[in-house]
Amino acid sequence: MLKIKNLHAGVENKKILKGINLEVNPGEVHAIMGPNGSGKSTLASVIAGREDFEVTRGKILFEGEDLEDLAPEERAHNGIFLSFQYPVEIPGVTVTNFIKTAINETRKARGEEDMPANQMLKLIREKAELLEIDRKFFSRSLNEGFSGGEKKRNEIFQMAMLQPKLAILDETDSGLDIDALRIVANGVNKLRSRDNAVVVITHYQRLLEYIIPDFVHVMHDGKIVKSGTKELALELEEKGYDWVKQEAVL
Amino acid sequence: MAYTEEELKKELESKEYEYGFYTDIESDTLPKGISEDVVIAISRKKEEPAWMTEWRLESFRIWKEMTEPEWANIKYNKPDFQDISYYSAPNKKPKYDSLDEVDPELLETFKKLGIPLEEQKKLAGVAVDIVMDSVSVATTFKKTLAEKGIIFCSISEAIKEHPELVQKYLGSVVPRKDNFYAALNSAVFSDGSFCYIPKGVRCPMELSTYFRINQAGTGQFERTLVVADEGSYVSYLEGCTAPSRDENQLHAAVVELIALDDAEIKYSTVQNWFPGDKEGHGGVYNFVTKRGLCERNAKISWTQVETGSAITWKYPSCILKGDNSIGEFYSIAVTNNHQQADTGTKMIHLGKNTRSTIISKGISAGKSQNSYRGLVQVNSRATNARNFSQCDSLLMGNECGAHTFPYIEVKNQTAQIEHEATTSKIGEDQIFYCNQRGIDTEKAIALIVNGFSKEVLNKLPMEFAVEAQKLLEISLEGSVG
Numbered sequence: 152m153l154k155i156k157n158l159h160a161g162v163e164n165k166k167i168l169k170g171i172n173l174e175v176n177p178g179e180v181h182a183i184m185g186p187n188g189s190g191k192s193t194l195a196s197v198i199a200g201r202e203d204f205e206v207t208r209g210k211i212l213f214e215g216e217d218l219e220d221l222a223p224e225e226r227a228h229n230g231i232f233l234s235f236q237y238p239v240e241i242p243g244v245t246v247t248n249f250i251k252t253a254i255n256e257t258r259k260a261r262g263e264e265d266m267p268a269n270q271m272l273k274l275i276r277e278k279a280e281l282l283e284i285d286r287k288f289f290s291r292s293l294n295e296g297f298s299g300g301e302k303k304r305n306e307i308f309q310m311a312m313l314q315p316k317l318a319i320l321d322e323t324d325s326g327l328d329i330d331a332l333r334i335v336a337n338g339v340n341k342l343r344s345r346d347n348a349v350v351v352i353t354h355y356q357r358l359l360e361y362i363i364p365d366f367v368h369v370m371h372d373g374k375i376v377k378s379g380t381k382e383l384a385l386e387l388e389e390k391g392y393d394w395v396k397q398e399a400v401l
Numbered sequence: 402m403a404y405t406e407e408e409l410k411k412e413l414e415s416k417e418y419e420y421g422f423y424t425d426i427e428s429d430t431l432p433k434g435i436s437e438d439v440v441i442a443i444s445r446k447k448e449e450p451a452w453m454t455e456w457r458l459e460s461f462r463i464w465k466e467m468t469e470p471e472w473a474n475i476k477y478n479k480p481d482f483q484d485i486s487y488y489s490a491p492n493k494k495p496k497y498d499s500l501d502e503v504d505p506e507l508l509e510t511f512k513k514l515g516i517p518l519e520e521q522k523k524l525a526g527v528a529v530d531i532v533m534d535s536v537s538v539a540t541t542f543k544k545t546l547a548e549k550g551i552i553f554c555s556i557s558e559a560i561k562e563h564p565e566l567v568q569k570y571l572g573s574v575v576p577r578k579d580n581f582y583a584a585l586n587s588a589v590f591s592d593g594s595f596c597y598i599p600k601g602v603r604c605p606m607e608l609s610t611y612f613r614i615n616q617a618g619t620g621q622f623e624r625t626l627v628v629a630d631e632g633s634y635v636s637y638l639e640g641c642t643a644p645s646r647d648e649n650q651l652h653a654a655v656v657e658l659i660a661l662d663d664a665e666i667k668y669s670t671v672q673n674w675f676p677g678d679k680e681g682h683g684g685v686y687n688f689v690t691k692r693g694l695c696e697r698n699a700k701i702s703w704t705q706v707e708t709g710s711a712i713t714w715k716y717p718s719c720i721l722k723g724d725n726s727i728g729e730f731y732s733i734a735v736t737n738n739h740q741q742a743d744t745g746t747k748m749i750h751l752g753k754n755t756r757s758t759i760i761s762k763g764i765s766a767g768k769s770q771n772s773y774r775g776l777v778q779v780n781s782r783a784t785n786a787r788n789f790s791q792c793d794s795l796l797m798g799n800e801c802g803a804h805t806f807p808y809i810e811v812k813n814q815t816a817q818i819e820h821e822a823t824t825s826k827i828g829e830d831q832i833f834y835c836n837q838r839g840i841d842t843e844k845a846i847a848l849i850v851n852g853f854s855k856e857v858l859n860k861l862p863m864e865f866a867v868e869a870q871k872l873l874e875i876s877l878e879g880s881v882g
Contacts, residue, residue: 199837203829223836232837239834243852249838252848257839292852309838 152177152348153198153317158209160197167193169373170209175317178345182359182384183352185370186392191352192236194370195321199233200226213317228260230316234306234323241293246305247275249293250312257313278311282338299326307338314342319350324358336361356388369395431488437461440588443488447557447592450564460577460587467581473743474772474804475712477686480651487589487622542606551604552597556624559595566597570628574657574694574720582653583690586622590655593624598633598664607862608637623654629664629699636667638865651686652710658693658701662723665700666693669861670717671869673876674709676740679767684711684740691715697723697752704860706869707742708735708876716774718747721755721783728757731857733869735876736769736801745775745806750786750816759790762854765801766877772804779816786816794824795853797846797877825853847874 153175160168167190175181185191197204198211200223211218218226241249255265266274275289282304294302303323310318320339324332339349339362351362359367359381367384369377376395377383387395431439431446440461444454469479546553552563559567577587598604629635639656652674660666668691677684687710693701703717719728730746748757757777765771771794779786794803805822827849835845850873851858858866 201833222841223833224839224841227837227839235834235837239828239830241831241834241849241852243855244848249848252840252844253835253838256841256844260839313838 152214153350154210154212155198156210156212158194158197158211159207160193160204160209161207162204166207167204167373168197171373171375173368173375175348175350177316177348178343179366180343180349180351180362180364182362182364182367182381183350183370183375184354184356184367184384184387186396187354189370190373191370192321195233195319195350195352198226198319199223199231224256225260227313227315228257232310232313232315232318234303234310234318234320236322236325238294238297238302238306240295240297242295244293245290246293246308247289250275250309253309254312274312278308281311281341282308283334284308300328300331303327303335304331307335311338311342314347316347317350318342318347319352321352322354323351324353324355332358333361356384359384371395431486433486434483435461435485435487435589439487443589443591446488447560449557449560452564452568453560456571456577457588460584461589463578464581464584464588467578467584469581473714474770474774474806475714475741475743477712477741480686482585485651488591545605549602549605550599551602552595553608554595556590556593556595556626559626563595563597566628567595567626570626570657570659571624572657574659574692575655575690580690582688583655586624586653586655586690590622590624593626593654595625596627596635596637598629598635600630601632602630603633604635608635621652623652625654625656626659627657627666627668628659629661629666631661632663633661634665636669636862638669638671638862640671640673650684652688654689654691656689656691656717658691660693660695660699660701660726662697662699664696665702667702668693668704668717669865670703670705670707671861671865671872672705672707672709672713673872675711676709676738677711679738686710686712687714688712689715691717692720692747693718693728694720695723695726695728695752695755698725699723700727700729702729702731702860703746704731704857705744706733706735706857706861706872707744708872710742711740713740713742713744715744716746718749719757720749720751721757721786722751723755724752725754726752727755730757730759730761730775731860732760733762733764733854733857733873734771734773735764735873736766736771737876738767738769740767740769742770743772743774745773747776748778748788750777750779750783750788753782753784754786755783756787757789759788759792760856761790761792762857763792763794763803764797764850764853764873764877765794765803766797768800770802770804772806774806774808776808776810777818778809779811779813779818781812783813784815786813788816788818790818790820792820792822793853794822795850796824796826843874843878846877850874850877 155171155173158168158171171194183191193204197206200221213229213231251271258266284304303326323335327335336358343349351358351364364381367379367381368375369387431442437458440457441454444457572587575583577584596608627637658666658668674685674687695701701719705717707713717730721728728748732744734742734744736742745761746759759775761773763771763773773792775790777788777790790807792805796803803824807820809818811818827846831849832842832845835848836842851870854873858870861869
């Protein structure tokens with residue numbers, strides 16, 4: 152589904168990603184871990200098509216298609232979803248209006264009609280229940296005055312509504328208390344299927360107790376320096392990131 | 402009877418016109434320039450009674466003594482007042498024979514706004530082959546209104562048919578000497594609307610559709626007078642979301658609202674005059690004076706969505722004369738490319754327990770400048786006056802400007818005044834966030850702008866709000882690359 156080959160990217164005069172290789176297949180959950188500044192979030196942004204970053208070498212293929220010339224919204228239409236580490240506020244635009252626009256714009260891009268209102272309502276109710284979201288939440292302005300937990304829950308709600316093929320969760324666990332973490336993880340698990348894939352970016356092992364990864368990758372200085380199964384996350388937790396840093400140097 | 406020299410002179414001057422000038426101007430357009438002759442000629446053309454002619458002449462004399470104001474935060478080449486033709490008979494002749502001849506860009510905009518085909522023709526100046534639906538609609542409206550005793554007609558008609566009302570109220574809220582452009586308008590206004598709602602009558606419809614149909618072809622110096630008698634209510638819509646291409650560069654309208662005891666007037670404007678091209682050439686100068694007077698327990702609400710004109714200079718205001726009266730101002734002003742807007746309101750609290758609310762939303766894009774200028778004045782007699790003002794500015798890009806000039810004058814210690822102001826920028830973060838959810842940049846901007854403007858859009862009558870929302874989207878198209 153996702154193939155990243157020798158990806159180099161950065162901002163002006165600063166290299167951040169220095170040769171990433173990663174392959175994600177349908178049905179898989181990958182965790183990407185690593186210390187702050189190792190390039191995890193940059194990787195997520197580059198996959199989503201953020202223009203602040205320039206890809207200098209390498210390729211990202213999504214379902215065989217090179218993403219290079221696709222605008223961020225086109226990547227979204229193709230089924231790539233990014234749960235933001237810092238979701239932005241849009242005053243005056245309600246959660247409902249936003250998701251409605253997102254769904255219908257995506258359908259339009261795929262040559263489909265707008266989703267009928269009653270179908271949309273049904274879907275919203277269903278996903279709200281799954282993520283234990285209160286009805287009042289939907290009339291609030293997007294992310295405005297939301298607590299950290301509400302913001303992240305809203306991200307996962309949008310993911311549930313949009314049903315992407317590939318979901319990248321960028322530090323979704325940060326700012327969540329244990330209950331919220333459980334709800335969010337539970338939501339993600341219920342949405343998993345043989346056809347979609349999840350990439351979980353996290354600093355801590357904590358989230359991986361709830362979303363069990365098939366593969367764990369450790370990033371350091373713009374590269375994946377270690378890959379393994381879920382046991383790697385535990386080992387990392389125990390030994391700390393200095394361990395990988397040292398290994399990387401050796 | 403002893404004439405003073407001044408009076409003698411006046412009479413001598415006016416006699417000249419009677420014999421000399423009038424017969425010369427059978428043509429539909431007056432020659433360029435302004436003089437007492439021209440003012441009289443306009444009045445004659447419109448077959449006005451003598452008191453009206455005199456009223457105009459006095460306005461002209463006042464205007465001659467005034468100088469053009471320069472305090473607004475705008476830059477423009479001052480109009481040459483001798484290079485303007487002040488009267489042009491409504492041109493009944495269609496400009497085009499079919500829609501195919503009309504500028505495709507204009508048609509595209511009509512399509513986006515969802516304007517019916519027949520109406521498109523009318524707005525673009527295309528000959529309409531069959532009797533438009535709207536004509537019969539208008540007749541039905543008139544009948545309904547007449548049954549309630551509501552007078553709704555052109556100001557010219559009102560001058561002839563209801564002189565007592567016009568004489569009583571015209572210039573009572575915006576005096577002729579009020580300002581340079583109000584004086585000019587008073588001297589040469591070509592036409593406009595008059596509306597009177599009798600005591601205790603609630604106007605059963607928005608005075609909109611009718612007005613909109615009659616909108617095409619109104620002159621550059623419009624005059625509107627709305628009188629809501631005691632305990633009455635009216636909602637009045639002015640303007641049109643369709644872009645108006647007008648050769649007249651200077652528009653100086655005057656709108657006067659009078660809300661007598663317990664009356665309420667809701668006045669909504671959507672203005673989309675030609676803003677000039679992307680380089681800032683051409684475009685309409687919109688210098689308007691709008692003011693309402695509230696008697697006891699009365700309420701006036703101004704709601705405006707301004708997206709057009711090269712220069713907008715207007716401050717719909719409320720004089721809260723009566724005790725317990727309420728003034729409201731809700732505004733969205735959008736400027737793009739080289740547009741300049743200096744707009745806001747004045748809330749003059751004279752009566753006790755008077756309240757006012759100001760919500761102003763400025764959206765600037767391109768190289769435009771958008772200023773809010775507002776005055777809240779509480780006079781010594783106005784015990785327990787309250788005001789809440791909120792001015793929000795939204796910037797798009799790095800070359801535009803937003804400015805806020807709030808003036809607060811309080812002469813009564815019991816007053817409560819609140820002022821809030823924010824400035825924000827449409828961030829790349831916001832755009833990217835929307836993009837990531839499958840929403841392209843144009844649509845993202847529309848979404849963000851509509852969210853920003855929501856408080857004001859909600860004040861517009863439903864049907865108008867939908868159009869205004871689309872208009873905002875269109876006005877900002879292509880403003881973020």
